[in-house]
Amino acid sequence: FQEAHAKFFSHIGGVYQQMVYDNMRVAVKRLAGSEKEPTEALLQLSLYYGFQFRFCNVCSGNEKGHVERSVDVVRRKAFASQYRFDSLESANEHLSAVCGRLNRKPQSNREGRSADECLQTEREYLFKGLPPFDAARVEHPRVDKYSTICVDKNHYSVPDSLVGKKIMVKIYSGRILCFHGDKQVAEHARTLESCQWVIKLEHFLDTFKRKPGALATSIAMKQAPQALTRIYESYYKGQEKDFIALVQEFSAGLTLDETKTAITELEAMGVRHVTTDNIKLICARNKDKRARCEILSTNGSEDISEHAMEQLRQYDALLHTGSVELKAVSA
Known part of the structure; x- marks a missing residue:
């Protein structure tokens, strides 16, 4: 409401x-x-x-x-011809588009x-608009031994370092925000079902460091994004600790798309084993490439150009790759 x-x-x-x-x-x-x-x-x-x-x-x-009869109008205009959607979000997008056209x-x-x-x-x-009213139900549950909190008969994960502690939970119609002290520690899409476990892999990294063998069959792994589970199955089976290190990098700013791009580049280079260190190195090199290209596009200084090329050569030396890409960048 x-x-x-x-x-x-x-x-x-x-x-x-x-x-x-x-x-x-x-x-x-x-x-x-x-x-x-x-x-x-x-x-x-x-x-x-x-x-x-x-x-x-x-x-x-x-x-x-x-x-x-406004509900009847919306039903006829928006959902008479299309009434099946993959998600609530896609249904809302469709409704918004139809309302916009009618308006x-x-x-x-x-x-x-x-x-x-x-x-x-x-x-x-009208009165002048204000920042949106914070329409949230606030609760203060205690984190259980499974590192979850219970909201409306559903369990949501929080970082495993908070087991046994009380946290503040803000419950919205479509999401749940968890806070400890003045820091947000978790965010989940709210499930409308009952007795469900909504788990995020990154909340259990400390636990998996102690018990890496439990990673493959865990609920956290089963609910992880499919792209991430494919990376694990293709490159990290038997290397669970290195995979945990990769997941930790996501909290530091690494994205899944950058990871997939880095793996593709490593395979093209003929690197035998994909490791987290190699992925981090490729991602850092790509960021430096973009930064150097931006600098060179605004400042044609030869000193800056040579410095950029030298850094890229150092990356190639670490990866044991040739200078084909360097020539392309130089050109």
Whole structure:
């Protein structure tokens, strides 16, 4: 409820001065005749954004007639022809695209203006937008012996150094953020199922350092990205400690795409064994290449050019490769 408001106000770029609500439980705490007591969630939104609110009368559909069939309109316009999607995100992207197309369409009942044009006129009367309201449910669970915390009957992993400690968890509609002290220690996509284990490999590196043999059959490995599991199966079986060192590099800024590119280059060079040190070396060389090319494009100094070439020669010496690529770069 709160997150929908925050996203809506951010989307339109302002806040309406008054909001009108049906008598739904998330907005109305208690009905007492004609008196209605708002919920804490609605009061928090009203105080933060500064809008006033009122409620419709009971059994008075005429007071909100223009929204009664809005769900039916969305269903027909957006999901009549396409109703299967790979993920909730792709469904939302499709819905956003359809709504955008409808909102740009001229409407006869609005003197030929589109909904987007009418909204632009309304913006002059809206309150100024604020940073989105932090609509999160906050809990303070203790990390169990499996290095997970339980939220709504689902387990989410956190770094194994936090076992036995209490942490703060902010629960949103689609994600979960975990904090220890003033530092964010984990982030997960929130699962809508029940009794699931959502595990990230990087949260158990200290454990796998002590028990590398447990890596291959662990839940953490099974839930790792497929590209990463393929790298393990192709190059690191029996070298679990070196693979753990590779995963640690991801927290230092190394990306999976850079890793795959480095492995491809190592194979093209004929390197017999792919190791984490070789991957790091290739990635560092590629970054230096890009940096030197940028410098050379803005400053044609021969001294800078020669210094760049010398560094690339040192990388080639470490990798035991030739100077074919150096000539290409030089050219």
